Amino acid sequence: MENNVKNITNKIISDLKIRNNGDKEFHQAVEEVLYSLEPVLVKHPEYIEQSIIERLVEPERQIIFRVPWIDDKGNVNVNRGFRVQFNSAIGPYKGGLRFHPSVNIGIIKFLGFEQIFKNSLTGLPIGGGKGGSDFDPKGKSDREIMNFCQSFMTELSKHIGMDIDVPAGDIGVGSREIGYMFGQYKRIKNANEPGVLTGKGLTYGGSLARTEATGFGLIYFINEMLAYHGMDLKGKRTIVSGAGNVAIYAAQKAKELGANVVAMCDSNGYVLDEDGIDIDIMTQIKVVERKRIVEYVNRKQNAKYFEGQKGIWTIKCDIALPCATQNDIDIEQAKILVENGVIAIGEGANMPCTNEALNYFIENKILVAPAKAANAGGVATSALEMSQNSMRLSWTFEEVDEKLNKIMKNIFNMSKEAAKEYGHEGNYVVGANIAGFLKVADAMISQGII
Numbered sequence: 001m002e003n004n005v006k007n008i009t010n011k012i013i014s015d016l017k018i019r020n021n022g023d024k025e026f027h028q029a030v031e032e033v034l035y036s037l038e039p040v041l042v043k044h045p046e047y048i049e050q051s052i053i054e055r056l057v058e059p060e061r062q063i064i065f066r067v068p069w070i071d072d073k074g075n076v077n078v079n080r081g082f083r084v085q086f087n088s089a090i091g092p093y094k095g096g097l098r099f100h101p102s103v104n105i106g107i108i109k110f111l112g113f114e115q116i117f118k119n120s121l122t123g124l125p126i127g128g129g130k131g132g133s134d135f136d137p138k139g140k141s142d143r144e145i146m147n148f149c150q151s152f153m154t155e156l157s158k159h160i161g162m163d164i165d166v167p168a169g170d171i172g173v174g175s176r177e178i179g180y181m182f183g184q185y186k187r188i189k190n191a192n193e194p195g196v197l198t199g200k201g202l203t204y205g206g207s208l209a210r211t212e213a214t215g216f217g218l219i220y221f222i223n224e225m226l227a228y229h230g231m232d233l234k235g236k237r238t239i240v241s242g243a244g245n246v247a248i249y250a251a252q253k254a255k256e257l258g259a260n261v262v263a264m265c266d267s268n269g270y271v272l273d274e275d276g277i278d279i280d281i282m283t284q285i286k287v288v289e290r291k292r293i294v295e296y297v298n299r300k301q302n303a304k305y306f307e308g309q310k311g312i313w314t315i316k317c318d319i320a321l322p323c324a325t326q327n328d329i330d331i332e333q334a335k336i337l338v339e340n341g342v343i344a345i346g347e348g349a350n351m352p353c354t355n356e357a358l359n360y361f362i363e364n365k366i367l368v369a370p371a372k373a374a375n376a377g378g379v380a381t382s383a384l385e386m387s388q389n390s391m392r393l394s395w396t397f398e399e400v401d402e403k404l405n406k407i408m409k410n411i412f413n414m415s416k417e418a419a420k421e422y423g424h425e426g427n428y429v430v431g432a433n434i435a436g437f438l439k440v441a442d443a444m445i446s447q448g449i450i
């Protein structure tokens with residue numbers, strides 16, 4: 001039976017590579033999940049009989065569209081827009097929009113695939129989807145951003161809705177972009193439907209604590225994982241890659257719980273501040289002024305700046321929090337981190353470690369808080385935003401934060417229990433994949449061959 005399952009998994013992966021030629025991030029994400037599901041398939045032959053995996057790796061719908069927009073000089077520009085509606089077995093498609101020049105259909109498929117399991121782990125009724133564009137927001141004026149967002153939404157609005165597909169932010173998409181897109185959606189539909197987007201501003205249907213949720217949630221998960229292993233964050237030397245939404249609030253909450261956060265980065269380089277990163281200064285530079293991170297050393301004594309982002313992983317630390325982008329830590333950085341005595345890795349970004357790096361951490365008994373589980377606090381709070389929109393009321397910051405904390409503890413417990421049940425105790429990468437998968441697979445079986 002085990003050999004049979006291995007052959008089936010290998011066949012699905014080789015077919016997937018042919019059908020999705022060149023989508024290397026998507027191949028990577030699928031491989032990471034499928035190999036960890038083998039013990040589940042051995043125990044549940046019904047998933048094989050019903051071709052659950054073959055159906056799961058094929059998106060329900062993929063939309064690619066033209067996004068023309070006019071820049072400040074009056075030139076017409078054309079970008080490409082994407083929305084992959086991956087799986088709706090447990091609820092409307094849900095997942096962010098990424099605006100970054102590297103975006104292509106393969107990246108959106110990898111992110112949408114991850115989102116299926118992550119959303120399932122939240123325990124809330126949301127399916128998996130993701131979208132975005134190869135538009136580069138860097139250096140654009142507010143007017144240009146608005147022009148782009150309006151054009152993007154003009155097409156996207158035909159495919160989304162509060163019970164169909166609910167986008168939110170991701171890299172390059174924050175509350176400014178969500179605001180412009182929401183305004184355009186409302187104008188096109190002639191309806192105020194706040195539940196169609198999440199991450200909205202607080203004056204028009206946004207939820208308190210959504211901005212902080214992914215970073216805070218990551219730290220709640222890590223705190224739970226460390227506590228289970230008899231440790232805590234106090235005095236732990238911590239490195240956070242990125243300096244955007246996830247990174248900033250992860251750093252803030254880690255500091256609040258006693259960690260010593262000494263380094264952060266952007267795509268140009270990193271800062272090392274042995275006195276502890278000042279989150280207010282970092283937020284002012286990266287979020288308010290939208291400047292490069294090098295500016296930090298002009299405002300904080302003793303801080304040092306280094307060109308090149310990967311060097312951040314050569315700094316000795318107890319806790320490493322990759323919160324920037326995919327494949328930030330490969331085997332080379334993983335070996336350095338392990339040699340330097342790292343205790344735990346917390347994946348704030350989506351797929352920030354290569355599969356080789358993940359396996360290396362697990363083999364070396366490093367605790368890994370995997371992205372699907374550890375960064376699920378953002379989408380979970382988006383689902384809480386949808387609930388508030390439907391009820392037409394708003395919870396306080398404390399109410400939302402408490403729910404978030406409970407959800408993250410629950411996700412840790414589900415990952416822990418699934419890992420134990422399927423023979424991988426302590427491996428939360430495998431545990432999260434299995435726990436996320438089971439609910440989706442059962443929902444798919446109940447709904448027939450669709």
Ligand SMILES: NC(=O)C1=CN([C@@H]2O[C@H](COP(=O)(O)OP(=O)(O)OC[C@H]3O[C@@H](n4cnc5c(N)ncnc54)[C@H](O)[C@@H]3O)[C@@H](O)[C@H]2O)C=CC1
Pocket residue numbers: 169170171172173214241242243244245246247265266267268286309323324325326348349350375376378379
């Ligand atoms: N915003 C959210 O609620 C969630 C985001 N994520 C993931 O977290 C990661 C970060 O997203 P956000 O913080 O929302 O985006 P953001 O746009 O607010 O910030 C991204 C940060 O990463 C840095 N960055 C981007 N590419 C980089 C590279 N190649 N090398 C080094 N730094 C780089 C940027 O300079 C920026 O500081 C992404 O992987 C995203 O998919 C995951 C769950 C939820």
Ligand SMILES: O=C(O)CCC(=O)C(=O)O
Pocket residue numbers: 094095096097118166167168169170198350375376378379380382
């Ligand atoms: O809040 C959301 O809907 C999406 C968050 C997201 O894109 C993610 O979890 O990667």
